[in-house]
Structures are given as structure tokens and as C-alpha cells.
Amino acid sequence: MVFFLYMHIIPKLPLTFIMLIFLSSCVIFPVHAAVVLLQNGEKINGIITNKTQNELEISVAGIPRVYQMQDVKEIRGRQVLQPKLGKVDIERLVASSFGKALSRAAEGEFEEAAQMFERIAKDHPSYVSAQEALNMCNEAISGKVSRQYALYVFEAKQQMFKENYPLAIVLFQKALTMNPKATSLYYDLGCVYQLLGENQKAVSYFKKISQIEPDNPDVLFKLGVSLHALRKYKEALGYFEKLEK
8 A cells, every 4th residue: 555655646746856765765885095004114095994993994906904093104195193102012013014014025025015114114213124124125126136035035034023933944044055145144044043042053153244243243142142041151251241342
């Protein structure tokens, strides 16, 4: 009966009124195209489908992605106000950004990774690993070092970042075979062995660098720590005293 009345009345109504009834029955969900800049330097082009105080949901080529607001730096060129973070929170955020950049570099996306490393190095100058990684990306892009060599180094650093130390050693050794003059790899290998508690092997690599860079404070400190762990206290003390000077 209701349907009959509806069909009987509608044809007698003005067209504009009918259109208003139709439009009022439509539910419109607001979507906004935007360029989102993350704290790690990555740019996301998509459509924002939802935004809360803690999360941002954005559709990229039809695939939904969810980001924490603390990882978002800008939306449409406007800076996102972040709550004041403590030192530990900042260090965790920087480490997370570095890990994502490292992942892109390990996949061979050197240009994109370089942009991410550059932003980290600019915003956090004391995070020297970002500057070192940026230099490696630029060398791979320019052809100063081979692409495969750079991939070995970044894959090794990524495994080291994930605490997969045995695989990191294998990859660093492969890189060293390709470039025996890369003294930075001696330092990396020494650090990995030190983390594994294999201090004798760590000392052997740190001493190789020490012969080339006798006043490198990082190397002096690492030597002192590993020698102390080996109970070679007198020798360790010599490196610590040199470091103090």
C-alpha cells in the first residue's frame, strides 16, 4: 500500500523537489587527496580516508595503509604538531626511521634511501650512521662503488640492525672480498663479533683499523672494552689512557 502511494504521488511532484529527496538520501563519505610526508622522509601520495589523534589511514592506489601520527611530519605541506617527546622516545623514533631507510637501501632503492638518510642526518647530526649510509648511497648512485658491493654492505647492516649477527658477518665478509681496502668493514666486523661476545676476533679487526687510524676514538674505546672483557686489563688500560688524552 505504501509503495502504491509513493508511486502515485512522486510523478506529481516538481523535478527539483524529487532531486532534493534523492540527494538527501545519499550518504557522502569525505575523502581528501593529499601528499603525506613521514618523519623518515618518505612521501606518500594517496587519499586520506580516516584521521584520528593517533592514526592516519591513507589509501594508496586502492590499498589502505595506516600510520601512527607520531610518524607523520607533514600533511599537504602543513607541519603536524607533535607532542613533546623525551630523549628515549626521540632515539626510538630516529632508530625506526633509520631502519626503514636501511631496508630501502638493502632493496637497491638507493635514491629513495639517500633522501631518507639525508633527512635523518640533517635533523639529527649526532646520528653519524645516517651520514655514513648517505655517503654509501651516493657512491653507489655515482658508480664510485659497485651496486653489488653496496647491496652487500646495506644487507649486512640491516641484518645487524635486526640482531641477526651470523648472517651480517657473512655479508660483511662478501663485501670485504670485493673491496679489501674498505677499512670501515673491519670496524663493522669488529662490532658484530663484540656483540656476539667473541672479543678475540673483535680485537683482531679493531687492531687492523688502529694501525691505519691510530687516534680514532671509537676504535680505541672498542679495543679497550674487548680487551677488558678478555681480562687483558693492562693492555686495555693503555687504550683507555690514550683515549683520555
